[in-house]
Amino acid sequence: MQKFNIHTIQKGESLKNIASLYSLDTDALKSFHNNHCDVKDMILIDLTGQKELFLPRTAVTDKKRLVQFGRGNSLVFQPEHSFYRYGVAINIENDNHKNELKYETSVRWLKTENKLHFFEIDRTSNLYLNEEEVNEIADLLAYKTSKVLYPLQVSVDEEGKFNAVENLSVFKERWPAVKEEVYKEFEGETVDSYCEKIEKVIYETDAMSLYLKNDYFIRTLFFGIYHRFGPHYETSIAESFPIVNNPVEPKYEVKLEIDPLKDEYDLVNIKGEGILNDERSVYDFINGAPFSFIIEDHPEMNHEGSFRLAYYLNGETLLSESLYLECSIDLEKEKKISVVIAALTD
Structure with missing residues (x-):
């Protein structure tokens, strides 16, 4: 910066x-x-x-170019009455295998209560896998059954960080109609088996909560960038990201920098870079361990992973216009997730 x-x-x-x-x-x-x-x-x-x-x-x-900070050069999250439509692209890379998911979604602010902001998220387009509309039966089933989730309501804290899914109980009510729709289009043992697995997750609140906590779009949009940046317009944070399937997510140390001047497009620029900083080894992550099997007073930290982000906020509202997040971890092979989110205009 x-x-x-x-x-x-x-x-x-x-x-x-x-x-x-x-x-x-x-x-x-x-x-x-x-x-x-x-x-x-x-x-x-x-x-x-x-x-x-x-x-x-x-x-x-031109003083209008200055970012409007709060005390201590803090970036203030004020999403009241906001409504955005976003295009989303998620790339998942495992060694040489790469898949890209694309879809559109809307995000509407609902209310503020007890220092939490509540939003409604709705998927507004079909799902595209590697530039083609999904047509494999497994992908179609995943897409069709995902309708049980939307509209989805989530809460977000004052730093703009995802807190929880707030309408978990509604999924059970929606499932019968979604299941009926699925069986109108598909039949056979594959569908029966898939629907049984979905029902187990839907009716197990903790499992459903964990599943949605791992949503890359939600976690990227609500990463929590509204911090106090101090006199040098930078801060260091410890954050986790669901790059591996583990109840305890890998932890990263990330340095955030904000430009106190808006750019030529009247956007506020925030950049971040970091590394994995977790006690767990490659072996621990591969085996799904929630903690290190080796207990030491001064453990050797695993730094075999990287983190990078670039957020561009509206210069007036300080809400996300476009953002990029990239997270990697070295297992037996490198795994990398990259998420691109861009506001859509009519």
């Missing part, structure tokens, strides 16, 4: 009038420039032939 701006010095300009132009203290401007420039371009008292002047990133003449 860029840490400074550059002013091209015009003929006749002085350090004092440039500082005045950007509403800066002259000595503070000189100190900032000297901390960023080459030795030959340092300013002792006033300008002596320098061609460029380094400015703090927030030093702009």
